[in-house]
Amino acid sequence: GPAPIASNNDTDMKIRSISIKSRLTALVASGLAVLAMASLGNLYGLRLAVDGYQQVANAQTNLGGALGRLQEHINNLRHQEKNVLIYMGKPDLLPPYIAKWNESHAKVQEEIKALEPNVVAPEGKALLKELVEAEAAYVAAAAPVLEKAKRGDIESPAAGTIQLKPAKESIYKAEKALEAGSKRIQEIIAESRGKVDTFASQL
Numbered sequence: 381g382p383a384p385i386a387s388n389n390d391t392d393m394k395i396r397s398i399s400i401k402s403r404l405t406a407l408v409a410s411g412l413a414v415l416a417m418a419s420l421g422n423l424y425g426l427r428l429a430v431d432g433y434q435q436v437a438n439a440q441t442n443l444g445g446a447l448g449r450l451q452e453h454i455n456n457l458r459h460q461e462k463n464v465l466i467y468m469g470k471p472d473l474l475p476p477y478i479a480k481w482n483e484s485h486a487k488v489q490e491e492i493k494a495l496e497p498n499v500v501a502p503e504g505k506a507l508l509k510e511l512v513e514a515e516a517a518y519v520a521a522a523a524p525v526l527e528k529a530k531r532g533d534i535e536s537p538a539a540g541t542i543q544l545k546p547a548k549e550s551i552y553k554a555e556k557a558l559e560a561g562s563k564r565i566q567e568i569i570a571e572s573r574g575k576v577d578t579f580a581s582q583l
Contacts, residue, residue, distance in 0.1 A: 429575070433572045433573075433575040433576045434572070434576050436568070436572040437568075437569050437572035437573050437576065439498075440565050440568045440569045440572065441569060442498070443495075443498055443499070443565055444562060444565045444566065444569070446491070446494065446495050446498065447495070447558060447561055447562050447565065448562070449491055450488065450491040450492065450495060450558065451555075451558055451562075453484060453487045453488045453491050454488055454515075454551070454554065454555060454558070456484045456487070457481065457484040457485055457487075457488055457551075458551065459484075460477060460480045460481035460483075460484045461481060461522065461544070461547075463477045463480070463481075464477045464478055464481055464526060464529065464540075465537045465540050465541060465544070466537060467537075468529045468534045468535075468536060468537045468539065468540035469534065469535050469536045469537065469539075469540075471529065471530055471531065471532040474526075474529055474530050475530065478526050478529075478530055481526065485519060488515060492508075492511070492512060492515070495508065496508065503564065504561060504564070507557045507558075507560055507561040507564075508557075508561070510553070510554075510557040511554050511557040511558055511561070514550050514551065514553035514554035514557060515550070515551070515554045517547075517550035517553075518547050518548075518550035518551040518554060519547075521544075521546040521547035521550060522544060522547035525540065525543045525544050525547065528543070
């Protein structure tokens, strides 16, 4: 016999069924898209974190190199100071050694000036200020003694050592501040590289 004619109710149910399936499919697709976007966003955030900490490590490594050069110049300044001491009491032999001491001091000053714009953290600025003040105090105490020695007013290295004691105390303070700065930089580099490894492992 003839096929049964579907009622309006059957048609409405099929339409509603298709509509619900479509909406469920759309919701699932939408959810997957959101998850994909969130995943991409998370990866992007991780990449930014890795790059950021790597930049910190690189900047601190460069700063550590600058502090190393400054330490070398301070060491040379101290070496020239010892040479001057050896010839105290012999003013005719002193001028070239005093000239080298002045050259070493000028290099220390140049390195400090080059360093200053790269120190931005409050802790670093405080240590740099301490270093600069101590180095200035060293020069202020040492320069007059060297001038006296050049004039022949200091009779021996032993006498010169006594007169240079305040200067030595000041340069020790400068070296202590430099050592503290170098140590903190190494800690920051280690912390930053640790963060780089942690975030990179999640990519």
